[in-house]
Structures are given as C-alpha cells and as structure tokens.
Amino acid sequence: MTRRSRRTLPAALTALVLLALGALVATSAIQTLLERTPLVALDTVVGTLGRTSWQAAPVLVGAGVAAAVGVVLLVAAQWPGCSHVLPLATPPAGTDLVGGWHRTDLATRLRRRALAVEGVDRAAVHVRRRRVRVRARTHRASTAELRTSLAAALGADLDALGLARRPRLRVGVASTRKER
Known part of the structure; x- marks a missing residue:
C-alpha cells in the first residue's frame, strides 16, 4: 500500500526556519563585505555568546525547546502516512x-x-x-x-x-x- 509521508509538514517548517536563519546570516555577511552596517553584527553575537554560561536561563530554555522540537520531529518521522x-x-x-x-x-x-x-x-x-x-x-x-x-x-x-x-x-x- 502506498502511504503518503506525514513528514512533509515538519520537514517544510524545519526548512523554512533554516532558510530564514541562512538568509539572515547571508544578509549580514554581504552587508559586512560591502562595509555597511550589518543587520546582525557578528562581533555582537560572538561577544554575547562568549559571556553566556551554560547554566544561564536562556541557554537552558533554548536547550529544552530544541529537545522538545527534536522529539516532535522524531515522532512525526515514525508516524505512518495516509493510505492511498x-x-x-x-x-x-x-x-x-x-x-x-x-x-x-x-x-x-x-x-x-x-x-x-x-x-x-x-x-x-x-x-x-x-x-x-x-x-x-x-x-x-x-x-x-x-x-x-x-x-x-x-x-x-x-x-x-x-x-x-x-x-x-x-x-x-x-x-x-x-x-x-
């Protein structure tokens, strides 16, 4: 029996998030190369990440959200699709x-x-x-x-x-x- 994958929606959402992050990084890199003020300054990001500890609340919340999204994507990958x-x-x-x-x-x-x-x-x-x-x-x-x-x-x-x-x-x- 042919089954349509239920992974389409989770894969599309993941791809959109990664595309948005990639576009943000590419835009900032191009702006830096053209010597304009970047949308997100690399020095600011590196400095903020360097000062943040692993026990900080934003890091722990981000890790929890990433783990929850990962579990949802794994469950969606195992769920069978609709039968044709x-x-x-x-x-x-x-x-x-x-x-x-x-x-x-x-x-x-x-x-x-x-x-x-x-x-x-x-x-x-x-x-x-x-x-x-x-x-x-x-x-x-x-x-x-x-x-x-x-x-x-x-x-x-x-x-x-x-x-x-x-x-x-x-x-x-x-x-x-x-x-x-």
Whole structure:
C-alpha cells in the first residue's frame, strides 16, 4: 500500500526556519563585505555568546525547546502516512496478496456510476479513508427523489466492492433550476 509521508509538514517548517536563519546570516555577511552596517553584527553575537554560561536561563530554555522540537520531529518521522489504497476484506481470487481500491480509481468508478443514474448531469466524488462525498448536479427542479436513488445506487456499488471497511456515503444533489 502506498502511504503518503506525514513528514512533509515538519520537514517544510524545519526548512523554512533554516532558510530564514541562512538568509539572515547571508544578509549580514554581504552587508559586512560591502562595509555597511550589518543587520546582525557578528562581533555582537560572538561577544554575547562568549559571556553566556551554560547554566544561564536562556541557554537552558533554548536547550529544552530544541529537545522538545527534536522529539516532535522524531515522532512525526515514525508516524505512518495516509493510505492511498482502501483494502479489500478478502484477497483477490487465486492470490495471497491483499488487494484494494486506490482512492482515485474508486472515485472514478463511483463518478461513472453516479452519471449513469437518470437525471444526473454532473458529479464530483471525493474519497477519503472513512467517507465518500458525492456532489451531483441535475436539471430537475426537485432533488429529493434523485438524492435517494443516487444514494441507493452508490451504496449498492460500495457494498459490492467488498471493502474491509465500507466508507460512509454522503450524497448531495443540487439543481440548476428552482423549485416552484
């Protein structure tokens, strides 16, 4: 099963922080080379760090924050990502493999099934791990009966797929005409 990494957000945040620090150092270095007043003076930073002891409160707080961020990043690295495949309850016939439906394939199948229902002009299907959301458009003025028949057709299709966990189905139908 393909899993999307949950490391994307922590990696992006870490990269942004390092990019900002690198840009600050580069800006200060370029300003020093051009003999202008730097944004952050190197002498000031070195002098402040030289006078600070390891037992100083800012050092201990900074070390605690760095350790907490490190633990959060390690936990995020071990956490599995979202599955792109919805597993089947039973393996495909004649194989030992555990199969499943890829989310985009399932969405395409359900969209085609929704368009086959009489009265549906357009349909959009969004598949998540535990829910399927279908939004359909129709030219009919009344949508209640179409919503019921669409939900029944798609529900029967989901039942026939043999998924290990059947996702919850939410169907919405909007009309292009107003009801009189």
